[in-house]
Amino acid sequence: MEVINTDVAIVGAGGAGLRAAIALAEADPKLRIALISKVYPMRSHTCAAEGGAAGVIKPDDSMDLHFSDTVGGGDWLCDQDVVEYFINEAPKELLQLEHWGCPWSREPDGSIAVRPFGGMKIKRTWFAADKSGFHILHTLFQTSLKYPSIQRFDEYYTTDLLVEDGRCQGLTAIEIRSGQMRHFQAKAVIIAAGGASRMFPFTTNGAIKTGDGMALAYRAGAPLKDMEFVQYHPTGLPNTGILLTEGCRGEGGILLNKDGRRYLQDYGMGPETPVGQPVLKTMELGPRDRLSQAFWHEQKKGNTISTQWGDCVLLDMRHLGEKKINERLPFVRDLSSSYLGVDPVKDPVPIRPVVHYMMGGIHTDINAATPMPGLFAAGECACVSINGANRLGSNSLTELLVFGRKAALSAITYIQSGASAGSSTALATQAKASESRIRALFEKTGGTESIAGLRKQMMDTMEENVGIYRLGEELETACKKISDLRQRYAGIEIHDKSSVYNTDLLQALELGSMLDCAEAVTVGALARTESRGAHQRLDFTERDDQRFLKHSLAYYHPKEPPRLDYLDVVITKSPPGVRDYSGGKK
Amino acid sequence: MSERQIQLEVLRYNPETDSEPRFQSYTVPCKNEWVVLDALNYVKENLDTTLSYRWSCHMAVCGSCGMMINGEPKLSCKAFIREYADNIRVEPLANFPIERDLVTVVEDFIAKLTRVKPYLIPKEDKPISAGEFKQTPAELMKYKQYTLCINCMLCYAACPQYALVPEFIGPAAIALAHRYNQDSRDGGRDQRQEVIATDEGVWECSFVGACSEVCPKHVDPAGALQQVKVASTIDWYKEHLMPWVKK
Numbered sequence: 105m106e107v108i109n110t111d112v113a114i115v116g117a118g119g120a121g122l123r124a125a126i127a128l129a130e131a132d133p134k135l136r137i138a139l140i141s142k143v144y145p146m147r148s149h150t151c152a153a154e155g156g157a158a159g160v161i162k163p164d165d166s167m168d169l170h171f172s173d174t175v176g177g178g179d180w181l182c183d184q185d186v187v188e189y190f191i192n193e194a195p196k197e198l199l200q201l202e203h204w205g206c207p208w209s210r211e212p213d214g215s216i217a218v219r220p221f222g223g224m225k226i227k228r229t230w231f232a233a234d235k236s237g238f239h240i241l242h243t244l245f246q247t248s249l250k251y252p253s254i255q256r257f258d259e260y261y262t263t264d265l266l267v268e269d270g271r272c273q274g275l276t277a278i279e280i281r282s283g284q285m286r287h288f289q290a291k292a293v294i295i296a297a298g299g300a301s302r303m304f305p306f307t308t309n310g311a312i313k314t315g316d317g318m319a320l321a322y323r324a325g326a327p328l329k330d331m332e333f334v335q336y337h338p339t340g341l342p343n344t345g346i347l348l349t350e351g352c353r354g355e356g357g358i359l360l361n362k363d364g365r366r367y368l369q370d371y372g373m374g375p376e377t378p379v380g381q382p383v384l385k386t387m388e389l390g391p392r393d394r395l396s397q398a399f400w401h402e403q404k405k406g407n408t409i410s411t412q413w414g415d416c417v418l419l420d421m422r423h424l425g426e427k428k429i430n431e432r433l434p435f436v437r438d439l440s441s442s443y444l445g446v447d448p449v450k451d452p453v454p455i456r457p458v459v460h461y462m463m464g465g466i467h468t469d470i471n472a473a474t475p476m477p478g479l480f481a482a483g484e485c486a487c488v489s490i491n492g493a494n495r496l497g498s499n500s501l502t503e504l505l506v507f508g509r510k511a512a513l514s515a516i517t518y519i520q521s522g523a524s525a526g527s528s529t530a531l532a533t534q535a536k537a538s539e540s541r542i543r544a545l546f547e548k549t550g551g552t553e554s555i556a557g558l559r560k561q562m563m564d565t566m567e568e569n570v571g572i573y574r575l576g577e578e579l580e581t582a583c584k585k586i587s588d589l590r591q592r593y594a595g596i597e598i599h600d601k602s603s604v605y606n607t608d609l610l611q612a613l614e615l616g617s618m619l620d621c622a623e624a625v626t627v628g629a630l631a632r633t634e635s636r637g638a639h640q641r642l643d644f645t646e647r648d649d650q651r652f653l654k655h656s657l658a659y660y661h662p663k664e665p666p667r668l669d670y671l672d673v674v675i676t677k678s679p680p681g682v683r684d685y686s687g688g689k690k
Numbered sequence: 691m692s693e694r695q696i697q698l699e700v701l702r703y704n705p706e707t708d709s710e711p712r713f714q715s716y717t718v719p720c721k722n723e724w725v726v727l728d729a730l731n732y733v734k735e736n737l738d739t740t741l742s743y744r745w746s747c748h749m750a751v752c753g754s755c756g757m758m759i760n761g762e763p764k765l766s767c768k769a770f771i772r773e774y775a776d777n778i779r780v781e782p783l784a785n786f787p788i789e790r791d792l793v794t795v796v797e798d799f800i801a802k803l804t805r806v807k808p809y810l811i812p813k814e815d816k817p818i819s820a821g822e823f824k825q826t827p828a829e830l831m832k833y834k835q836y837t838l839c840i841n842c843m844l845c846y847a848a849c850p851q852y853a854l855v856p857e858f859i860g861p862a863a864i865a866l867a868h869r870y871n872q873d874s875r876d877g878g879r880d881q882r883q884e885v886i887a888t889d890e891g892v893w894e895c896s897f898v899g900a901c902s903e904v905c906p907k908h909v910d911p912a913g914a915l916q917q918v919k920v921a922s923t924i925d926w927y928k929e930h931l932m933p934w935v936k937k
Contacts, residue, residue, distance in 0.1 A: 144800070146841050147744075147752045202822045205810030205873060207830060207837045214824030238751055239837060246808040246866070258800075281789055310746035343723055346749045439749060442768065443723070556735040600740040602704050605790040608739045 105287050105539060107532075110138040110255070112515050113275055113290035115262045115317055116297035117141035118148030119237070119501065120483030122244035123197075123508030124294050124515075129251035131516055138288055140257040140277055141297075142312065142610070145245045149298055149310045150504065153237020154349035154435060156229035157501035159194035161216055165226045167191050174499060175678050177223040177391050178463075178492020179637035180653065181330065183674035186470045190490045190499075190506050197505035198230050206243040207232050209432075219432075220354040220384055221498045223391035223685070227384070229498040234349050234435045240501055260286070261610055262316065264538040265293060265324040265479065268530050272324065272478035276538040280610070283603030285542065287535040292478050292515040295321055295466060296508060299484035300621040301334070302614075304459040305563035308340055308347040317485035319617035321466040322624065326474040327657040327669070329487040331464035331621070332628035333638045335495055336572050338395035340458025341444050342413035348436050348455060350497040352448075353388040355432050356380045357421040359395070360452065361407040367417070371398040373685045380423045386687035393494040393638045394685060396457040400572045409454060416454035425449075457572060461500065462621075463491045463638065464628070467657060467671075472511035473518075480515050482507040489655065489673075493637020546609055551597020555612050558596065562589055562615075562622055570629055575642045579630040586623045587665055593619055624658040627665050632656060649680050694720050696771065698729050700741065701781040703788050711788065713779075714738075720771045726778060727755055727766040730792075743792035750906055753840035756783050756847065757792055763847035763904045783847040799843050802859050806867035806885050811878025829874040836869030836914055838907040845901035845911050851894055858894040859886060861901035861911030868914040871921075887922040895919075 112128055114121045117139050125139045141148065160170050170191040175182045202208055202216065209217045209231050221229040232239040248254050260277040263285070267273065274289045297317025301309040322328050338359075339348045353359070358379055361367040366387065369376045373390040377383040388395075399417060402408050408415035421429060421436075426449045429437055433448070441447045446454070465487035472480050472488060482488070483504045490503060569582035593616060600608035634648035635641050653673050658666035698718050703711040716737050718729045727745055734741050743766075745755040750768040757766050758781040760774065771778070786794035816823065845861035852858050867886050871879045886892055895915045902912040 143744075143746065143754065144796070144841075147746055147754045149746065149752070151752050151840075152747050152749060196818055199818050199822055203810070203812065203816065203818060203875075205870065205875065207834055208822075210825055210827050210830055212827060214826045214829070216822050235751070235838075238840075242837070242841075247810075249804045249807075250809050281795075310748065310752060312746045344748065435751075442770075443749075445723075555739065600742075602706050602740070602790070604705055605742045605793045607734075607742045611739075
């Protein structure tokens with residue numbers, strides 16, 4: 105097996121991975137950096153983020169406000185020391201992107217423009233029209249081309265982390281075009297491989313978001329944290345799950361039920377605000393969890409519109425006018441017109457909540473470090489606990505930057521502390537075992553299960569039982585079913601016997617990742633007998649700070665469900681309080 | 691929900707077993723709102739797990755799923771079945787070597803992208819603590835269109851010149867160089883000119899304009915190329931006829 109020696113191996117080349125790579129290259133041009141991704145960097149799902157990135161820049165804003173919006177938005181499951189670090193770093197990172205050429209939208213005087221977003225008390229979302237993630241990703245990718253020390257391994261699928269003496273010392277990855285396994289020897293590894301929302305059938309996430317990075321760390325022994333918190337974005341196109349950004353509402357779009365009523369006022373987010381004059385942290389600018397939950401209630405009451413793609417409500421943007429829609433929301437107009445046949449300039453757009461983001465992920469601390477020495481993580485695959493139980497829109501793009509950079513700096517500190525790349529025979533043996541495992545899967549015949557079949561059952565299980573509102577019995581069903589599917593996974597067979605660009609094999613490996621992540625979600629959700637943020641239990645309707653002001657930690661077991669443990673939330677200055685989105689008018 | 695049966699003719703090629711590409715036909719029951727990518731996914735999930743192709747976002751922004759559909763370069767996630775007759779032929783992007791089935795080898799494009807220095811080379815040094823470079827909406831508009839390139843390479847598949855002269859740097863890479871040249875914060879034009887104002891660069895373009903026609907994001911690379919040509923010509927005249935004038 106070919107061995108590639110490097111100082112830092114990064115798994116994933118989206119926003120967080122690229123930011124980490126650049127930070128490493130800038131800190132020390134002599135560092136050898138291996139940037140490994142199963143897709144070319146610009147295909148990474150950061151490109152699909154639309155609305156923008158939060159960071160305090162305007163004189164009427166303050167760090168304290170960003171802090172309280174984030175912590176309250178997260179229903180007090182955020183680690184407040186980390187949130188404080190995050191909001192302090194945020195403006196610097198967004199300015200850094202500006203200096204790298206990101207085409208941020210501007211005020212007439214040439215300064216950065218900001219737009220309102222849900223759950224934010226002040227306008228603080230930097231945006232590049234409605235393709236903010238796309239521009240951030242491409243700015244980072246193009247900037248990364250400046251640094252010869254960033255060696256890219258595009259279209260390499262990482263299969264295992266190599267852990268020896270309790271330290272992460274490299275990984276194995278398949279070169280997709282040849283099917284050959286490579287052994288990367290690294291002093292430190294950063295995982296930045298994105299979320300896992302493809303475990304659900306109806307999601308804004310691209311096909312690549314299969315939880316590979318989470319599963320890598322989890323199987324190697326690092327715990328997954330707060331996996332039960334899954335964010336539904338309130339406004340997805342009903343047929344495809346394509347996201348219509350929160351910016352639609354930030355710019356003044358309103359939500360209507362079948363009677364034309366702005367129903368959010370009936371769910372603690374009123375009083376009704378004048379059309380076209382959005383009021384921050386009120387009505388349509390409430391947080392995502394509350395809006396998605398309000399939809400669920402409207403559906404139960406029969407107030408939604410029945411469509412061939414399921415029940416919907418309407419997102420009405422007509423009053424914004426064609427000029428503003430073209431300037432601020434051109435992509436939304438294009439997506440809605442092309443994929444649904446509804447032009448938001450002329451008609452209200454039917455939408456429904458759609459799985460969007462995993463608040464949970466690989467347990468990391470304020471340094472983006474996992475509990476395993478040598479292993480760091482950043483971005484959606486990590487849970488650094490700034491998002492708590494419900495992420496505020498536009499915090500995640502900033503998170504990629506702040507913690508992508510932090511992971512790089514922490515990896516350097518770790519290496520400087522004397523960590524050496526393992527060259528022991530034990531690592532080579534592990535790499536060999538990893539290769540053998542993949543080869544056995546590849547060569548196996550006589551399978552009884554289909555990859556697509558198991559995947560569909562997993563997705564249906566998650567949708568039916570682990571949705572916006574959850575119930576103990578349903579979660580028990582889901583736990584049993586996912587555990588069962590994990591067993592049945594052993595019965596799959598790869599029908600494609602070619603070594604070249606074998607997507608049958610890749611889909612099998614991705615399914616394995618998703619099943620492991622899905623089990624952590626279901627087990628965590630069943631055990632959390634309270635309602636907090638995006639985790640709402642019909643049988644435990646209240647937040648329970650006595651028992652559950654805690655992060656859940658799921659530890660992997662190859663055959664059994666994960667072992668759960670709990671960790672206290674870090675509270676520095678904001679004790680748990682009431683989440684108020686009524687514009688202060690109650 | 692209306693359904694329709696189509697014949698999807700897909701180019702297949704496995705370098706380990708095939709001496710040359712062949713077509714394989716699949717019968718696919720399609721929903722009216724489907725795109726060609728949905729039909730390929732139907733094949734992959736239900737009929738033939740060995741078919742290889744790239745895709746991810748299904749919303750025309752990741753740029754993975756460019757293919758020839760009935761001979762035209764398209765994003766398969768934005769090629770609606772309803773706009774085609776019952777026979778649809780799908781092939782890998784033209785002008786690129788085939789790796790496997792619908793997957794092409796794209797290193798050439800990536801290398802060209804890297805060569806044109808598609809990153810900001812700041813006109814002036816400015817620390818982050820000094821805040822943002824001011825840029826008015828009008829200055830932004832000057833280059834914004836060229837930032838919208840998703841690197842899908844449809845323009846390379848459409849370009850007759852790239853087909854003839856593989857060294858041609860090509861539409862998307864030149865448009866991106868132009869994007870930075872036009873950015874009010876940038877001072878790197880001279881460095882990029884060395885790459886793009888050459889025979890392999892803009893002068894190779896014969897201005898057929900196919901690149902702009904197929905661009906799914908309306909970037910207009912042909913327009914960028916012409917602007918670079920004009921600017922380069924002015925450079926030449928300044929240099930040769932008025933050497934005392936600074937570029």
